[in-house]
């Protein structure tokens with residue numbers, strides 16, 4: 001029996017997507033060859049890449065608005081330095097909302113001044129900083145829209161004249177808002193888009209400007225844009241599976257429809273966390289993520305029996321990140337409401353018998 005998969009990443013994908021992907025490994029669309037044994041320059045794969053890029057722009061409402069979608073490699077972690085290599089001339093601003101933002105800052109410092117404009121480190125990143133002053137003349141402002149480890153999320157975007165750059169690895173395609181507020185956003189596939197191995201980068205076509213530094217070809221947005229993500233052999237299986245998942249997202253009714261479902265799941269789990277005397281939420285209420293719900297045991301509660309309970313219910317991937325402890329329920333697009341209902345029932349049983 002398939003488990004209730006609350007893994008933070010790599011994480012749950014729709015069953016039908018995995019079935020189609022595994023069939024394509026056997027044989028792609030009746031062509032007598034596997035997806036993974038054809039040329040990436042074949043008409044079949046070019047059509048797959050084109051569709052993946054087109055769906056990424058269509059779903060985010062950026063079609064025809066001067067953006068380009070790229071499917072690259074190296075994970076979100078490579079974007080930490082590619083962003084800076086391509087965009088940082090003198091100084092850039094970073095809002096530090098957790099481990100991933102901190103890593104992005106570290107890489108950017110290799111290329112110029114990376115100013116930490118605001119940070120929530122003082123409270124172990126359990127909130128999103130607000131009310132800070134933004135210096136003028138920033139080459140860009142970088143945020144992490146959803147903080148996978150800590151369970152916080154930007155619900156309002158910072159107001160800035162600088163180009164806005166975002167790491168959206170764990171909330172890409174989970175909610176509908178004005179994506180044109182961003183000049184560049186990126187996401188490692190393995191949280192909400194597809195299998196590990198590709199990274200989506202959506203970039204405004206006029207963002208890149210003259211730079212003094214030389215950029216190696218593989219790190220150059222200009223080259224990847226010019227070559228339509230085919231400068232070198234793209235990761236064909238993750239791109240294909242991501243494309244299937246984006247078709248699924250579209251068939252669900254797009255981002256607004258998925259957001260409604262994600263909000264319903266988030267409300268269910270957070271209501272239980274707040275109601276249940278055995279648990280305490282970790283993130284500040286107004287900044288809670290609709291993708292990763294973090295919670296700890298209330299003081300003096302022994303969690304061993306709870307762990308046995310959820311394991312017996314076929315729940316998987318609920319352990320919190322070591323820097324937060326406790327539990328983290330990742331409720332990505334493909335996780336059904338019924339899995340959250342199972343978890344909530346488990347939490348209620350635990351409380352009843354405590």
Ligand SMILES: *Cc1c(COP(=O)(O)O)cnc(C)c1O
Pocket residue numbers: 009074075076077078100144146147148167168169170188189191
């Ligand atoms: C998982 C994650 C990353 C790291 O992604 P890789 O693809 O492993 O490099 C970066 N940022 C966020 C917000 C993440 O959730």
